[in-house]
Amino acid sequence: MSHMTISSDKAELDVPAIHHFLSTQSTWAIGIPLATVQRAIDNSLCFGAYIDGDQVAFARVVSDYATFAYLVDVYVLEEHRGNGYSKRLMDAVMAHPDLQGLRRFMLATSTAHGLYAQYGFTPPLRPASLMERYVPDLYQAMV
Template sequence: MTDGYEIRTDLAEMDLDLVHEWLSTDAYWALGRSREKIATAAEHSLNFAAFTTDGRQVAYARVLTDHANFAWLCDVYVDRGHRGQGLARRLVDAVLAAVQPMGLSRVVLATRDAHAVYARAGFTPLAEPGTFMERRT
């Protein structure tokens, strides 16, 4: 633990009700997302959370990966009362450290407003954005 925060990866220690509150009411990419969808996503992801010394969860992130080639970092959220402490960067660093031994060729993410946070961790705009496609349902 440093700076009064500890990063943990055990989903059983995480408060998914709190994560649901954060994401469904305050995260532009997940507004209205159901508690069930958040739980299902967490169960099928690698999860990371920051906790205070008294055990209160104050941040969350998850990563989807095939453990061989690709990972997608998503749902990075820091409680409003704990922003500005470097927690997003610490979560990103923890994710990158966890996936580094997998030898992935690509870790991607999408952000509308935190480019500087991710750039400090080595993320750059897509080299070939025209090669990516999506199908919305």
Template sequence: MSINISTDKQKLNIDFIHQFLTRSYWAKGRTKDEVRTSIEHCLNFGVYINTTQIGFARILTDYVVFAYVMDVFIIEEHRGNGYAKQLMKAVTECPDLQNIKRWMLATSDAHNLYKQFGFDAIPDPSKIMGKLII
């Protein structure tokens, strides 16, 4: 079965994305309005079989210096078919992102996927700071 990956926001199924994210370990409880707002301000990748959405990723970026990969998923019933690899290939090869110097992401369980695309532990994490509001 072949998939189509698109950055067209008009094709995104917000209800589908919200339903998945609100059950995920990293976005549990995120509201539909929060999902909609996050999509409005990012470069988004929808993954489709025919017209049915089966996956998603969004990239927060300035298109020059920095890209943060977020909310990457393929729904459970379509995992194991290489679709996540195809999605990450589309993200990392996207013409609009080829000037990016620093890519980042956070994951608890998909290290092996991201390592295939050059992601690794930050060499000196003491330089990275954050602010988490729970």
């Protein structure tokens, strides 16, 4: 297994690679424009995971750093899955000093419930209290 490093330094992020994954391989952001990815990164706490300088994983957190955070855009490149990298990435996210003591930390997932459960994430205790505006195919409609 190769040595992986994790950084929250945005200067190290490979934004074109992040855009490529999100816009072509994710299940949640197909067709997302590069400018939208860049704006999202600019306004979020981001985590890149690297092997020999190449970015192999990513996670982004939107937060007020006091009461609330929302974890989004978490991925490990397919050829690097199965090596424990998602767990190491989540370890880094959950340990970040700016994300401690939050009243609510949320995420949405269709495939990784087992991973996130290890970090205390559960289905909403009061789902009737949550509301959303969700446009799943927004980026495809923009083409």
